[in-house]
Amino acid sequence: MSEDLKKVFKSQNLGFDDIQVDFDAEKIYIYELPNGVVTENTRNIDERYLKDARNIVRRHLPSKYRLTPQTELIFENVDDFKRLVIKFESAESKRIDDTHNRNGDYLIPLMKGVNWDISKEPHALITGVSGSGKSMFINYLFKCFKEKDAHIYTIDPKFADLYVISQKHLAPSQYATEKEDVIALLEHLNEILDFRQKLLSSNYDELGMDAYKAKMTPIVLFYDELAAFVMNLTNKAEKTRYDGLIKNLILKG
Structure with missing residues (x-):
C-alpha cells in the first residue's frame, strides 16, 4: 500500500x-521533504494538502478499515x-446487542470493547442538545439494569419518556414526578x-x-431533568432538605 500511495502522491504533486x-498502530506517516529541498510544482504539507492526502488514502485503504475524522495537521518528530x-481504524461495527450484557457482573456495555464499570464509576451524567439521543441512551441503560435485576428508581418532573417507562416497568413507589414525592423517594x-x-460494617471485618x-x-436512580426540578424549589427549607438528600446519595453512594 505504501508504494501505491507514493505513486499517486507523485502524480498529484x-x-x-x-x-x-x-x-x-492504525496510522499512515507522510514524511516531509528535507529542509531546503524545493521541487518545482510540488506542494508542501498544509490543510489543503491534508484534505487531498486523506482522499487518496481513503481510496487505497482495505475495505475493513476507514479513516477517522481529522481536520487538523498532526505532526510527529522522529x-x-x-x-x-493520518489516522484510520477498523470498519467493524462497534454496535452491541443484548448478548453483551451479563447478569453476574457490574459492567454496562456501551459499545464493543467499551464498558461502564459501575463498581468503579458509580455515577453518570448524560448531556446533549435536543435530538442528540439522551432519551434513547437512558432507555438502553434502563434495560441493561433491569436485565441485571437491579432495584430501579426514577425521577422525571416533566412527565417525559422516563416517566412513561417507569409506569410500564416499575411499581408506583419506585418513581416520582411531583415535588413531595421526589423528596420522599430521596x-x-x-x-x-x-x-x-x-449491614456491611456489622457483617464484614475485611478492610x-x-x-x-x-x-x-x-x-x-435515574434522574431526568434535574435542573428543571431544582428550579421549582422555592421554599428554602424544602431546598435545604433536598440538597442534603441528593448530596448524601452522591457522596456516599
Whole structure:
C-alpha cells in the first residue's frame, strides 16, 4: 500500500520524502521533504494538502478499515524527521446487542470493547442538545439494569419518556414526578443506603469492603431533568432538605 500511495502522491504533486503505513498502530506517516529541498510544482504539507492526502488514502485503504475524522495537521518528530500522521481504524461495527450484557457482573456495555464499570464509576451524567439521543441512551441503560435485576428508581418532573417507562416497568413507589414525592423517594433511598452501610460494617471485618465486593444487587436512580426540578424549589427549607438528600446519595453512594 505504501508504494501505491507514493505513486499517486507523485502524480498529484504532493511532496513527501517517504510514506509508511502501520496497520498495528492504525496510522499512515507522510514524511516531509528535507529542509531546503524545493521541487518545482510540488506542494508542501498544509490543510489543503491534508484534505487531498486523506482522499487518496481513503481510496487505497482495505475495505475493513476507514479513516477517522481529522481536520487538523498532526505532526510527529522522529529521529530529526518531521512526519504528518493520518489516522484510520477498523470498519467493524462497534454496535452491541443484548448478548453483551451479563447478569453476574457490574459492567454496562456501551459499545464493543467499551464498558461502564459501575463498581468503579458509580455515577453518570448524560448531556446533549435536543435530538442528540439522551432519551434513547437512558432507555438502553434502563434495560441493561433491569436485565441485571437491579432495584430501579426514577425521577422525571416533566412527565417525559422516563416517566412513561417507569409506569410500564416499575411499581408506583419506585418513581416520582411531583415535588413531595421526589423528596420522599430521596429519603427512602437514603434510608436504604444507611441500612446497607450498617449491614456491611456489622457483617464484614475485611478492610475496604463495599456493596460490590459483597455482591449486593445494584440500586439505581435515574434522574431526568434535574435542573428543571431544582428550579421549582422555592421554599428554602424544602431546598435545604433536598440538597442534603441528593448530596448524601452522591457522596456516599
